[in-house]
Amino acid sequence: xxxxxxxxxxxxxxxxxxxxxxxxxxxxxxxxxxxxxxxxxxxxxxxxxxxxxxxxxxxxxxxxxxxxxxxxxxxxxxxxxxxxxxxxxxxxxxxxxxxxxxxxxxxxxxxxxxxxxxxxxxxxxxxxxxxxxxxxxxxxxxxxxxxxxxxxxxxxxxxxxxxxxxxxxxxxxxxx
Numbered sequence: 192x193x194x195x196x197x198x199x200x201x202x203x204x205x206x207x208x209x210x211x212x213x214x215x216x217x218x219x220x221x222x223x224x225x226x227x228x229x230x231x232x233x234x235x236x237x238x239x240x241x242x243x244x245x246x247x248x249x250x251x252x253x254x255x256x257x258x259x260x261x262x263x264x265x266x267x268x269x270x271x272x273x274x275x276x277x278x279x280x281x282x283x284x285x286x287x288x289x290x291x292x293x294x295x296x297x298x299x300x301x302x303x304x305x306x307x308x309x310x311x312x313x314x315x316x317x318x319x320x321x322x323x324x325x326x327x328x329x330x331x332x333x334x335x336x337x338x339x340x341x342x343x344x345x346x347x348x349x350x351x352x353x354x355x356x357x358x359x360x361x362x363x364x365x366x367x
Contacts, residue, residue, distance in 0.1 A: 193250055194223065197238055198271060211268040213307070215276040215324075217335045220342065221251070222276070224303060226266045232259060233357070240350035255347040257296050267307035274324040276332045292346040299333050299341070306331040 198210045208228040215222040225232055236256060243254050309331060313323050324332070341347055348356065
């Protein structure tokens, strides 16, 4: 409900580009892919930062911004989807201590691309997105352990840290 209200408010108040993406609800975490213009994504990140500032009483804890990309030629999702994720108990792609955070993020993005392709192929059959995710592509779901490890990774920015970096002017060294 929070995410649906957030997206509706952003679109209503700012009449920006349509928002599409995927919200995967796990038992202990949430993974959210948002596709929209950069100003809409910036507003969503601002809202998450204000939510996280509520401390231990906040609706969500340990929010991280993994990737923000600009000028993507096509969208992965035709609409904004919500699905309950129930990945297998054991997953062959669980992160290992030898993997860097960048490798884990790249693996997550590869799984999301495959999942988006799977959803696009079966969207026309008017199947429920939950059914598609559960029955057709459980092996494409990002393991909850991977998401939890990314939430604990120092390299992944909180919404506040992301905004601080995003809004600070770049200052290249004059000698370079």
